[in-house]
Amino acid sequence: MTLRDILNKLLGRQKTSASTARERLQLVLAHDRSDLSPELLDQMRKEILEVVSKYVEIDIQEGAVSLETEDRMTALVANLPIKRTLSIASSSEEN
Amino acid sequence: MSPSTRIILICSGKGGVGKTTLTANLGIALARQGVRTAVLDADFGLRNLDLLLGLENRIVYTAQEVLEETCRLDQALVKHKQEPNLALLPAGNPRMLDWLKPDDMQRIVNMLAEIFEYVLIDCPAGVEDGFKNAVSAAKEAIVITNPEVSAVRDADRVIGLLNTHGVKPVQLVLNRVRPKMIASQEMLSIDDVTDILALPLLGLVLEDEQVIVSTNRGEPLTLKENQSPAARCYSNIAKRMQGEEIPLIDPSKEGSGMRDKFKRLMQTKIF
Ligand SMILES: Nc1ncnc2c1ncn2[C@@H]1O[C@H](COP(=O)(O)OP(=O)(O)OP(=O)(O)O)[C@@H](O)[C@H]1O
Numbered sequence: 417m418t419l420r421d422i423l424n425k426l427l428g429r430q431k432t433s434a435s436t437a438r439e440r441l442q443l444v445l446a447h448d449r450s451d452l453s454p455e456l457l458d459q460m461r462k463e464i465l466e467v468v469s470k471y472v473e474i475d476i477q478e479g480a481v482s483l484e485t486e487d488r489m490t491a492l493v494a495n496l497p498i499k500r501t502l503s504i505a506s507s508s509e510e511n
Numbered sequence: 512m513s514p515s516t517r518i519i520l521i522c523s524g525k526g527g528v529g530k531t532t533l534t535a536n537l538g539i540a541l542a543r544q545g546v547r548t549a550v551l552d553a554d555f556g557l558r559n560l561d562l563l564l565g566l567e568n569r570i571v572y573t574a575q576e577v578l579e580e581t582c583r584l585d586q587a588l589v590k591h592k593q594e595p596n597l598a599l600l601p602a603g604n605p606r607m608l609d610w611l612k613p614d615d616m617q618r619i620v621n622m623l624a625e626i627f628e629y630v631l632i633d634c635p636a637g638v639e640d641g642f643k644n645a646v647s648a649a650k651e652a653i654v655i656t657n658p659e660v661s662a663v664r665d666a667d668r669v670i671g672l673l674n675t676h677g678v679k680p681v682q683l684v685l686n687r688v689r690p691k692m693i694a695s696q697e698m699l700s701i702d703d704v705t706d707i708l709a710l711p712l713l714g715l716v717l718e719d720e721q722v723i724v725s726t727n728r729g730e731p732l733t734l735k736e737n738q739s740p741a742a743r744c745y746s747n748i749a750k751r752m753q754g755e756e757i758p759l760i761d762p763s764k765e766g767s768g769m770r771d772k773f774k775r776l777m778q779t780k781i782f
């Protein structure tokens with residue numbers, strides 16, 4: 417975000433179009449580069465949440481799994497706020 | 512084939528962003544620096560390079576006859592009158608698309624590489640067969656794009672494909688740059704585009720009416736000591752290709768008046 421964007425925000429004006437273009441491109445390229453369809457990403461999100469909730473109780477509402485891209489590297493970023501750790505988790509997985 | 516010949520694909524993904532104009536101007540500019548340069552029109556469907564170079568009336572044979580071995584390469588090459596270091600190998604009939612294969616492209620380019628120090632390939636738009644044929648013959652590439660979302664997105668796709676084809680190095684030219692729009696942040700800046708595409712910037716070309724005037728005449732801007740904004744941009748790019756260190760300017764960072772300074776301040780990225 418640039419100084420002009422902040423000023424525009426304070427004045428209740430629209431963001432500059434270059435800023436919007438940048439954000440939209442970053443999002444669309446993250447998807448293009450990984451070649452993941454939104455449906456597949458959604459399915460992956462569900463399965464990741466399932467696995468993680470075996471170990472910790474997470475805030476499903478707040479949790480987000482998304483794609484981010486920088487320097488032509490795409491990363492899968494999971495942001496899953498933990499409510500509490502489930503104590504049984506570690507032993508149940510062995511053998 | 513001469514191992515030192517630079518075989519450069521000029522591509523963009525999206526159509527109409529300035530590939531052919533760049534190829535014509537770089538061809539002339541390099542020739543004027545004394546290097547033997549060939550430009551190959553690989554846009555067999557919609558050929559235009561002959562027109563931009565003003566050579567459309569001098570075509571006798573094309574790449575097609577060379578491949579079919581009904582003429583020699585030197586018979587098909589069209590030498591530029593004012594800049595005899597430059598030759599065009601014209602595209603053949605669009606029906607060539609039915610049978611042309613990557614092998615054919617490689618054969619043609621290898622023949623050119625025997626004679627010339629630079630081979631610039633004007634790539635067709637898209638990422639289909641025409642692109643695949645052209646990329647198979649290239650060693651390095653220049654990706655040209657405009658500071659617009661669709662062009663940048665398509666450029667990104669092409670960069671991915673160039674990587675999988677092992678084409679290296681790949682450099683970026685940003686075309687149709689409008690400094691005023693960048694300053695008011697209504698156009699993606701140079702940094703925005705290079706950051707997003709993560710490519711080294713070979714140069715930028717300003718939006719310039721003279722480009723149209725020059726295509727009307729079939730005389731690329733680099734043909735004369737032309738001082739129009741785009742002309743200077745094109746010749747700077749050619750000089751950088753030859754290893755000269757010409758500093759890059761970011762037009763949005765130019766200007767020393769109060770207004771310019773204020774605009775620059777407003778571009779400061781906070782987060
Ligand atoms: N820097 C510039 N300033 C103004 N006009 C430009 C500039 N560069 C290119 N143009 C114009 O943009 C149009 C498309 O250019 P050009 O034919 O070189 O694109 P292209 O990428 O080869 O297109 P295609 O994909 O159809 O082969 C032309 O009308 C040209 O005059």
Ligand SMILES: [Mg+2]
Nearest residue numbers: 530531554559
């Ligand atoms: Mg073209």
